Amino acid sequence: MKALEFDEASAACIQALELAGVPTENARIQTDLFLEAELRGRPSHGVQRLPRVVERIRNGVADPAATGRGTWRGDSFLDVDGQRGLGPVVAFAALAQIAARAKTTGIAVAAIRNCNHIGMLALYAERIAQKGQILIALTTSEALVHPWGGRRAMVGTNPVAIGVPAQPRPFVLDMATSLVSMGQIHDHANRRAPLVPGWALDANGDPTTDAAAARDGAIAPFGGPKGYALGLALEVLVASLTDSAIGRDVRGTLDATQICNKGDVFIVLEPAGSAAGVSVSAYLDAIRACEPADPGRPVVVPGDRAQVARERSLAAGLSIPDGVWQDIVELANPSTTISQANHE
Amino acid sequence: MKALEFDEASAACIQALELAGVPTENARIQTDLFLEAELRGRPSHGVQRLPRVVERIRNGVADPAATGRGTWRGDSFLDVDGQRGLGPVVAFAALAQIAARAKTTGIAVAAIRNCNHIGMLALYAERIAQKGQILIALTTSEALVHPWGGRRAMVGTNPVAIGVPAQPRPFVLDMATSLVSMGQIHDHANRRAPLVPGWALDANGDPTTDAAAARDGAIAPFGGPKGYALGLALEVLVASLTDSAIGRDVRGTLDATQICNKGDVFIVLEPAGSAAGVSVSAYLDAIRACEPADPGRPVVVPGDRAQVARERSLAAGLSIPDGVWQDIVELANPSTTISQANHE
Numbered sequence: 167m168k169a170l171e172f173d174e175a176s177a178a179c180i181q182a183l184e185l186a187g188v189p190t191e192n193a194r195i196q197t198d199l200f201l202e203a204e205l206r207g208r209p210s211h212g213v214q215r216l217p218r219v220v221e222r223i224r225n226g227v228a229d230p231a232a233t234g235r236g237t238w239r240g241d242s243f244l245d246v247d248g249q250r251g252l253g254p255v256v257a258f259a260a261l262a263q264i265a266a267r268a269k270t271t272g273i274a275v276a277a278i279r280n281c282n283h284i285g286m287l288a289l290y291a292e293r294i295a296q297k298g299q300i301l302i303a304l305t306t307s308e309a310l311v312h313p314w315g316g317r318r319a320m321v322g323t324n325p326v327a328i329g330v331p332a333q334p335r336p337f338v339l340d341m342a343t344s345l346v347s348m349g350q351i352h353d354h355a356n357r358r359a360p361l362v363p364g365w366a367l368d369a370n371g372d373p374t375t376d377a378a379a380a381r382d383g384a385i386a387p388f389g390g391p392k393g394y395a396l397g398l399a400l401e402v403l404v405a406s407l408t409d410s411a412i413g414r415d416v417r418g419t420l421d422a423t424q425i426c427n428k429g430d431v432f433i434v435l436e437p438a439g440s441a442a443g444v445s446v447s448a449y450l451d452a453i454r455a456c457e458p459a460d461p462g463r464p465v466v467v468p469g470d471r472a473q474v475a476r477e478r479s480l481a482a483g484l485s486i487p488d489g490v491w492q493d494i495v496e497l498a499n500p501s502t503t504i505s506q507a508n509h510e
Numbered sequence: 511m512k513a514l515e516f517d518e519a520s521a522a523c524i525q526a527l528e529l530a531g532v533p534t535e536n537a538r539i540q541t542d543l544f545l546e547a548e549l550r551g552r553p554s555h556g557v558q559r560l561p562r563v564v565e566r567i568r569n570g571v572a573d574p575a576a577t578g579r580g581t582w583r584g585d586s587f588l589d590v591d592g593q594r595g596l597g598p599v600v601a602f603a604a605l606a607q608i609a610a611r612a613k614t615t616g617i618a619v620a621a622i623r624n625c626n627h628i629g630m631l632a633l634y635a636e637r638i639a640q641k642g643q644i645l646i647a648l649t650t651s652e653a654l655v656h657p658w659g660g661r662r663a664m665v666g667t668n669p670v671a672i673g674v675p676a677q678p679r680p681f682v683l684d685m686a687t688s689l690v691s692m693g694q695i696h697d698h699a700n701r702r703a704p705l706v707p708g709w710a711l712d713a714n715g716d717p718t719t720d721a722a723a724a725r726d727g728a729i730a731p732f733g734g735p736k737g738y739a740l741g742l743a744l745e746v747l748v749a750s751l752t753d754s755a756i757g758r759d760v761r762g763t764l765d766a767t768q769i770c771n772k773g774d775v776f777i778v779l780e781p782a783g784s785a786a787g788v789s790v791s792a793y794l795d796a797i798r799a800c801e802p803a804d805p806g807r808p809v810v811v812p813g814d815r816a817q818v819a820r821e822r823s824l825a826a827g828l829s830i831p832d833g834v835w836q837d838i839v840e841l842a843n844p845s846t847t848i849s850q851a852n853h854e
Contacts, residue, residue: 185709209719243616244584244688246584263781272587273619275779316800316809328743339743371801389733395812396740399672399683400795406644406674409782412793416753433777436587436617438753446746449756453742456660457715468739490608 168491169483176201179216181499186220188230191348192255199254199285204486205479206472210349211286211330214490219252219282220497223420228252229428233259242267242274248281248424256281259291265299268434278430279405283419288340288472290432291329295336304329306404306428309414311344312384314394317371319384320413322428323347324400324492331437338469343385343397347418404429420424474476512835513827519840520545523560526841530564532574536599543598543629548830549823550668550816554693555630558834563596563626564841565766571598572626572770577603586611587616592625594769600625605776607632609643612778621751627763632684632816634776639680644779647671650748650772655688656728658738661715661726664757666772667691667745674782677791682813687741689730694728697719748773766782 176197183193196219203211221227236279239245244264248256248418256278264274276390284290287303294301307322323344328479332336346365354377366380367373374380405412406415412427418426437443456465479485520541523722527537533835538565547555566572576595580603583589588608593602600622608618631647638645651666667688674681690709698705698721711717718724731738748758754773762770781787800809823829840846 218773227596238616240612240614240616240780242618245782268584271615272582272584273617273777274586275617277782300747302747308591313800313809315807316797317803320797320800325738328747330743330746332622332746337743337746341739346725351853371803388736390584391733393736395683396670399674399681399812401798402674402676402681402793403644403646403672404792406781406786406790407779409789409820411785413796433617435751436584437750438621442750442753445753445756446750449746449749452659452757453660453664456657456662459661461657463659465657468743490568 167485168488169225169485170491172201172480175204175484175486176247177214177215178494178498182216182220182494183230184451185497185500186223186230188223188252189343192230192233192252194260195254195258196252199289201484202289202476205490206284206286206288207475207479208288208472209486210347210410213494215283215285217297217493217497218422222282223456225423227418227422232256234278234281236260236263236276243496244274244276246276246278246281248278251281253284253426255373257284257290257430257432261294261301261434263371264432264434268299273435275407275431275434276430278432279408279410280427281430282426284430285468286340287325288338288469289328289329291327291338291340294334294434295329295331295338298331298437300331300437301327301329302431302435303329303435304400304404304431306401306403306410306412306416306430308416308420310348311394311397312367312371312387313398314387314391317367317384319392321349321387321397321401322413322416323385324397325403326400330446331443332450333443335473336469337446337450337467338472340416340468341388343387343393343400345393346380348385351380351385355381404431407431412463443445511829512832513829514835515827516549516824519548519557519828519830522838522842523557525545526560526564526838529841529844530567531579532567532576534594536574536577539598540596541601543633545828546633546820547630548828549818549820550630550632551819551823552630552632552816553830554691554709557651557830557838559627559629561837561841562766566626569767571762571766571768576600576698578622580604580607580620581638582841585588586615588618588620590620590622592622594792595625597626597628597770597774598701601628601774601776603636605638605645605778608776608778609638609641610626612643612780617777617779619751620774621753621780622774623754623777624769625774626769626770628774630684631669631671632682632813634811635671635684637673639673639675639682642675642781644675644781645671645673645777646775646777647673648716648744648748648775649755650714650745650760650774651763652760652772653713654729655731655741656711657742658731658735659710665731665738665741665745666757666760667729668741668748670744674790675787676794677787679817680813681790681794681811682816684812685732686736687731687744689732693728695724695729699725751767753774
C-alpha cells in the first residue's frame with residue numbers, strides 16, 4: 167500500500183488524464199470523483215478505474231473533451247446527450263443546470279444517455295445537499311443481478327442515491343440494489359475465499375459459493391423479492407426516461423472497448439424550508455442515539471461512516487495498492503505515455 | 511367470507527360514507543381505493559379501513575368535503591395543504607394537477623401534508639402509467655420499524671411505488687420498506703402463530719417470535735442495513751419536502767382520534783418516447799421468460815400478480831370477511847347510523 171498525500175495523488179491523476187488528452191478542467195472533475203471515493207473507503211470507485219478511462223479514450227469510446235449537450239424537453243426536464251463524454255464531466259454539467267432551474271421551478275430532472283461511468287453517486291448527493299437542495303440520483307449498469315427466483319443475470323446493480331440537507335452534515339444514501347458487488351465476488355475469487363451462500367449463481371444458474379464460478383454467473387438482489395422489485399423498477403424507470411439500453415444490452419461501464427449505453431437520472435428538489443431542515447437534523451440525531459442491539463455498535467445513519475473515513479484519510483493520507491498507483495504513475499509520465507502511444 | 515359483486519360492495523361503501531357526511535364524488539374516490547385493494551388481494555388496505563374513516567370524520571380529524579389547497583411553490587412544485595381531507599380525495603386532486611403540469615414541464619411534484627391515509631399506492635402508479643406518464647409515489651407512516659442494529663421503532667413502514675408505462679400493462683411496484691407489515695404481526699397474534707425469527711422486536715427491544723409481544727415492539731426493515739437505509743432516506747426525503755411530522759411524532763393513520771400528520775409525495779415524469787416504451791415492454795417480457803430456479807414458479811414482474819388477482823376477483827366476486835362486511839352494512843343503513851349518531 168502506498169500512503170499518499172491527497173494533493174500528490176490528485177496531481178498525478180490529473181496529469182495522467184491530461185496526457186490522455188483530457189482538458190485540465192475535465193481531468194480535475196474526473197479525478198475528484200476517483201479521489202473522493204478513495205477518501206471514503208470505496209476503492210471500487212477509486213483510482214483503479216483511471217487506466218480504463220485512458221484506454222476508453224484511446225479506443226474512441228470516451229471523448230475526453232465532451233461535456234454533453236442538454237436540451238430542455240420542458241421547463242424542468244433536461245434531456246442530455248452525453249456525447250460519449252467522461253461520466254462525471256457530463257453529470258456535473260447537467261446537475262448544475264437542473265440545480266439552478268429547480269430554484270425557480272421547485273424540481274428539475276436530467277435524463278442522461280451516452281456518457282461514461284459517472285462514479286460514486288454519494289458525491290453528487292452530498293454536493294447538492296450541502297447547498298440546500300435534495301437529490302435523487304439513479305444509474306443503470308451491466309446486467310449482473312438475477313431476478314428473484316430466476317437463473318440468469320438480467321438486471322443491473324442499479325444504485326440509488328438520496329441526499330437531503332441536514333446538520334451537522336447532509337443525509338447521504340448511496341447503495342446498489344445488488345446484495346453484494348461484482349467487485350466483492352472478484353475479491354473473493356482472488357483470495358480463493360468461499361462466498362456466503364445466497365450471494366450468487368454460477369453460469370448455469372445454480373447457487374454457488376465458488377467465487378470464480380460466480381464471476382460468469384449472477385449476483386443476488388439485496389433484500390430478496392423486494393430488493394429485486396426495486397432494482398427492476400429503477401432499471402425500467404431510467405430506461406423509460408433516458409431511452410438508454412436495458413438489461414443484458416447494457417455495455418461500457420466494465421469494458422474498455424464498447425460505447426457506454428446505460429442511463430443516468432438526476433432529480434433535484436427544493437426542500438420545504440428551514441423548519442423541515444431542523445426537524446430532519448433532530449430526527450437523525452435521535453436515530454444515532456437509538457439504543458443499539460449490541461452496545462458496542464451504535465446505530466448508524468447513512469453517510470456518517472463515509473464522512474469519518476474521509477476525515478481519517480485526509481489526515482493519514484490515501485492508501486492505494488502499489489500496483490494501482492504504479493499504473494497511474496506510468497500514465498502520468500510523459501515519456502512512458504509517448505513511447506506507449508508510438509507502439510500502438 | 512361474503513362473496514360480493516363489485517357493484518353491490520361499491521354501492522354499500524359509498525352509501526356508508528355519504529351517511530357520514532362525505533359528498534358523493536369523494537365517497538366514490540375513497541371507495542375506489544378500498545375496493546381496488548380488495549380486488550388485488552390487499553385487504554389490509556381494503557374496506558376494513560372504512561369504519562375508521564367514518565370514526566375519524568365523527569371525531570373531527572377528517573374533513574369529508576375537503577379536497578386540499580394547492581399552491582405552486584414553483585412552476586413544477588405543488589405544495590398541498592390537505593385540509594384534513596380524505597387521503598385519496600386530496601391525493602387524486604393533487605395528482606391531476608401535477609400530471610397536467612408535467613405534460614409541459616416534463617416533471618412535476620406534489621408535496622402533501624395534513625391529509626388522511628391515502629391507501630394503496632399501486633393504484634395511483636397504475637392510473638398515471640396507464641395514461642403514459644411515470645409516477646414515483648412516497649408516503650410516511652407511524653414509526654413501526656427499528657433502525658438496523660437499533661432496539662426501538664423509529665422509522666415508518668414508508669412504502670414506495672413506481673409506475674412506468676408498458677404493454678400489455680404498466681409496470682407497477684408498490685412495496686413497504688418494512689420486512690413485514692404490522693397487519694401480518696396482528697394476524698399472527700390473532701392466530702397465535704409464532705413469527706419468523708428476525709421479523710420483530712418486543713417492547714424491550716429484544717428479538718421475539720411472540721406475535722403478541724411484537725405488537726408493542728418494532729418490526730424489522732426489509733433487506734437488512736440497505737432496506738433500513740432506504741426506509742430512513744424516504745422518511746427524511748418526505749419530511750424535508752412536506753414539512754410533515756417525522757419518526758415517532760407521526761400520528762393518525764392507525765388511530766381514530768388524532769390529526770394525520772404524515773407526508774405524501776408524488777412525482778410525475780414524462781417518458782422519453784415510444785421507442786423507450788417498446789424496449790421496456792420487451793425487457794419485462796424477457797424477465798417473465800427468465801428460466802426460473804424452481805420450474806413450478808415462473809419469474810414475476812411487480813404488478814403482474816395483482817392484475818391476475820384483480821381479474822379473478824372481478825369474475826368471482828369480492829371475498830370480504832363477514833364481520834367486516836356487517837360493519838359496512840350497518841354504516842350504510844340510515845336508521846342504524848342515525849340512531850348511533852343520536853346516542854353520541
